[in-house]
Amino acid sequence: MSDAPPPSPTSPKSGAEAVKIHHRLHPTLGARSDASSAPPAKRSKEYEDAPFREGFVAVRSTKPAAGDYADLALAIIIRACREYSARIAGLYMLPASGVQAQWAQECFRNACGVAKRQYAYTDRIGKIVRARGSQVRGKTIETFRALFAGNYGLERSSSSKIIAANKRKVAQLLQNSAFHYKDPAANPLVGFAENRIIAQVRKATTFRTKESVGIVFPNYFNPISLGNIAMELIAEWSTGSFIASKFTEKAVVDSYEKYVKDVEKWSAMKPTVVENIRKKWYWRASETLTSEVINDNESSINDAQEEALRAELEGRTGAA
Template sequence: MTWCSTKQTIQSDKELESENCSSIKRQSKPSEKVQHKDKETLEKTQKQLVGLQKKLKKLEKGQQKALLDDHPDDSEEGPESEDEDSIMFSSTIKPIEVIPIPEVQARPLRRVEQTPVEKRPLSPSATSPPLKSLKKPLLPVALADSVKLFLDVCAQWAESCWANVQIVPNDELDEGQCYEFTPQILGVIQRHSSTMQSRLIEPTHTQVVVCFGFRQDLNKTFHYKDPKTKTGYCKNLIIFNLISKTWFKDTEAQGVVFKQLFNPIPLETIALIWTLIDHCISKWHSGVFVQANFKEDNVSNFYKVSLADLRKWTTLNPTVMTNKRKKLFDRAFKKSGGITSGEPQIQLKGDAEERARRELEGHTGETDSEGDKHDDEASDN
């Protein structure tokens, strides 16, 4: 019994050992396959990296060659063999195009030597840069006649202001130096000069309230001196007041500085005044104030009709009409405080001269008279 049990134990041990060996063999075979696959993957990855490195070197050399075109003596790289892995990436990688960037330099303002400019209005005959176009017109396009009249004036006005101010932005410029007046500077000034509409509308509102009672039967007779009898054509006081407040406000106003353009007052200017008055009255047409904008679509027809009426009126008696417009200018110019360019006239003549002669009779100029004595006492006190 003992021998049999021992034999069975030995057999069971052998069987167990054989099972363990077979299991070890089964486990070792897959690990060897995994190691073999890992090795193949590693080698393939290394080949791909080598191919990529070669491709990157070619790209870098291609960029250097494009950037250094004026170095033709540089050696070129010879052809290299490419394996299958590098060929695989050649279809996906495109060469980088190098676009040359042009050099842009800021253009500084030029400084020019100039003698001090006397502050005086610019003559209308003086040359000035041509005024091509205005991004923001001073007046609606329908008022083309008035705009054309002042186009050159705008350029002259800007150039005159530039010369009078003598702009010196910092202490680096010496006396007698200033920036040159260029067409670009003229354009900047013109883009910020579109305030004429507001300067016309505001005084018109005030004058309309003073002169009219907003009656519907007066909206077509406002230009008469007497709207009820329709007499005194173009003599209503509001016309003179608006011309005076807009263009002859003071001695530096446009009508004073450029008086040769306002003497006589142009028909286009009078038609513009009529258009402004009608626009303001129309806001009260219904009896209640209704806000409306001064735009071309709203005023162009009335302006054209008004200008046609004025021209027709002028043909009735051109001489009288011209004299009336000259008188209108003289009144506005005098009210502004402007100085006429004519020679001063002698005031001591006629009766004034005779009175002065009688006062001097009987006086030698060396003795104290009673009147002189009283003047001395008054000055002492």
């Protein structure tokens, strides 16, 4: 279903440690990449610049957008943005800046290959592609927030009694990272990373339709990577009342990496068994798309259309 080439063995760090961490996070992908290395691409400066759409003049102070470009270049950039989104959602939510830059360039070159038309990779195009990372993270956070209180039995209230009850629940959920287990109240805890909210968020963000990145780019999701299951927002309820925190990479990176270490440790206990569990999660998320009953109240805009519309709006001010 996917025509995207296997990703390079990149990771949230750089150098030799990067490859090592990547193999731990997604060993199957790493093995496929090493076995199918392609010859190095021509230097980007040997390609012509992607043409702008008719009448567009780039202004240095203006934020670059995919919609600034002519049709073929626009399609290539959107394809690159979608693959980059898949890497962020499927491999690692918070890669270091150097890895972001490398992924963006690789995704653009892959998209050029799919289109059979090569354009130069520029800083301007790189900014457009990398911007999709914050959008993926933002969408994930919004989905978690919408489901969070109902899933864990937390209530929004000014009542001191309810606030105290919320605070106790949050303390219990944080103890031994119980919040991501299938039943956070069980003793002993079982079902590591199988709390239903994780599958619900995965479904809503990356397996929503047949055009979603989890389906179009299965190499990044099958099996579900260890980095993919490590996000959490429990701290927003730590006082007993909901206080929405501003999501920034700097604010959550330590928490995220802590839970990545947890899932790495879990995986190392029985690697083959855990990999099979992660494959099961992928198939559960993807196979239901063929048997779902369509809800007529849902938006008719699919994921691919959403990307095109976003690109169009980014190039407009609304004044004309």
